[in-house]
Amino acid sequence: MKKLLSGPLKRNPIVKDPFQQRLEILLWVSLVVFTLASSVFAAPKFTLGVFLGGCISIVNFFWLGRDLRAVFRSLNQAAQARLLFKYYIRFGVTAVVLYFIVKSDIVDIFGLLIGLSLVVINIVASAIMELTKKNSVEEVR
Numbered sequence: 001m002k003k004l005l006s007g008p009l010k011r012n013p014i015v016k017d018p019f020q021q022r023l024e025i026l027l028w029v030s031l032v033v034f035t036l037a038s039s040v041f042a043a044p045k046f047t048l049g050v051f052l053g054g055c056i057s058i059v060n061f062f063w064l065g066r067d068l069r070a071v072f073r074s075l076n077q078a079a080q081a082r083l084l085f086k087y088y089i090r091f092g093v094t095a096v097v098l099y100f101i102v103k104s105d106i107v108d109i110f111g112l113l114i115g116l117s118l119v120v121i122n123i124v125a126s127a128i129m130e131l132t133k134k135n136s137v138e139e140v141r
Contacts, residue, residue: 023126027058030122031115038111049107053115056097061119063090 016024031054038047067086071079101107 019126019130023122024062026122026126027061027119030118031055031058034114034118038114042111043108045106046108046111049109049111049113050115052101052107053112054118055115056094057116057119060090060094 031051034054035047035051038050042050064087067083067090071083073079098112101112102109
């Protein structure tokens with residue numbers, strides 16, 4: 001098995017930045033926290049909306065990350081065109097999934113919107129925490 005992975009099939013993964021690793025962990029933690037909090041304080045439809053919206057946004061985030069890593073591995077026009085094509089596919093799949101979720105009326109729209117906003121909320125919160133940490137380190141110097 002080791003011999004198979006030593007040839008041209010061996011992948012050279014791009015190492016993730018610690019900030020990105022913390023963000024990815026924070027995404028899953030916040031999904032659990034938001035879902036649990038909404039299950040205590042809100043109706044089941046709202047909680048399901050938060051959960052499904054969070055799952056959709058997190059899956060989109062990881063899907064985009066995978067596509068971007070593929071483009072940066074090859075850095076050519078064809079890769080850029082594939083990225084744009086995959087972007088539209090991801091957008092279409094998300095639109096269809098959201099359409100059926102909203103049409104079936106199984107979730108509360110506001111819960112769904114909160115869930116869909118989880119990635120944005122976490123990116124902003126992580127950026128603020130990172131900037132605050134850097135500013136406090138600079139003040140000590």
